[in-house]
Amino acid sequence: MTEVSITPAPVGEHLPAVRQAASPMTAGGPWTVAAVQALLERPLMDLLFEAQTVHRQNFPEGDIELATLLSVKTGGCSENCGYCPQAAEYDTGVKASKLMAVDEVLRAAQAAKDAGATRFCMGAAWRAPKDRDVEKVAELVEAVKGLGLQTCATLGMLEAHQAQQLKDAGLDYYNHNLDTAPEYYGAVVDTRSYQDRLDTLAHVRSAGISVCCGGIVGMGEAPVHRAGLIAELANLNPYPESVPINNLVRVPGTPLADADPIDPIDFVRVIAVARITMPRARVRLSAGRQQLGEAVQALCFMAGANSIFYGDKLLVTGNPDAQADLKLLHKLGLKARSISEKACGKQIETEAACA
C-alpha cells in the first residue's frame, strides 16, 4: 500500500497512529488519558482521515464482520450494572429464564450462519458462572463450533480453570467489557470492582482465548471518562482483538434510563479513536446502533468500525433488522466477511459481497 504521510496531532505525546499501524497487537500502548483525549478533540475531518488511514493499513477495504448475539440465559442477575435490564433488582419487565438447551441454541446458530453471520456470541446473565454452568456452556460452545462458526461467550466473571475449560471446548472469544473509565466505574456498578474485570480478562488471556472487550458511552460520563476507557483498553497488553463500543440503550426501570444521550458525532469520535489506538482490533458497533441512523453509522464505518451485531435482537434490546443491515452495507459498498473451512479443517476468512 502507498505510504500516506499525516501531520502529527498537535497535542499529545503519542506517536501518530500511521506510524504504528502495522504494529503487532502488543504495541498499542502506552496511551495516556491526555493523549487519547487530545485525539478525541481533534477536528473531526482530521480524526476521520487518520482513523480511515490506519484502518486501511490493517484491514481489507470495506470488510465488515457480522456477529450474532444470543441470550442463552436471560435475566435474574445479582449484579447492579446501571445500564442493564437483566439485573434482578430493577423492574424492567425482563423475564428471567434458565440456560437454553443445546438443540435450541444450535437452531439459532444455524439460522445466524444461514443469514451470513460468522461469529456467534452466547450471553448469559450471571455474576459469575458456577463450574456446573461452565460445563453446560462448554457443550454449547462445542456444538456451535461444529457448525463452522467462530464462538464467543459472555458469562460474567471467570476463574482461571473455567476459562481453560471453555478454551478446551473450542471457545474463540470471551467478552467481558470494562464498561467505562476506572474513575467513573463506581457510578455505574458497585457490586464488583474494576480489578475484578481485569482479573477475568487476565484469566481469559492466559487460557489462550481471544479477548472481546469494550465499553458503553452515553451513560452520563464526561469526555475524559471516554478517553479513560479507550486508554484502558488500548493499554491492555495485548489490546483486545475485538472492541465493542455500545451506545447506551436507555431502558426504563434501570438507573441510567434518563441519562443524557451522547451526541452522535461524539460517538463517531470514540469509534475513530478506538481504531487509531487499537489498529488491528475489530471495532464493533454494538448496542444502540438502531438509535444512530444510517448516516451516523456510515460515519462510524468511515471512522474504522468493521464489525456489527447482526440480527434483530441483542441480549434483550432491539437491533436493526438484518435485511436492513445488508441493504445498508450494500448501499455503502461494504462487504460482509465470511468464514469457510479448508480441506484441512482450518477456518479461513474470505469476503462475500452482500446484495
Ligand code: SF4
Ligand atoms: S451487565 Fe451482565 S453482569 Fe451486569 S447486571 Fe447485566 S447481566 Fe448482570
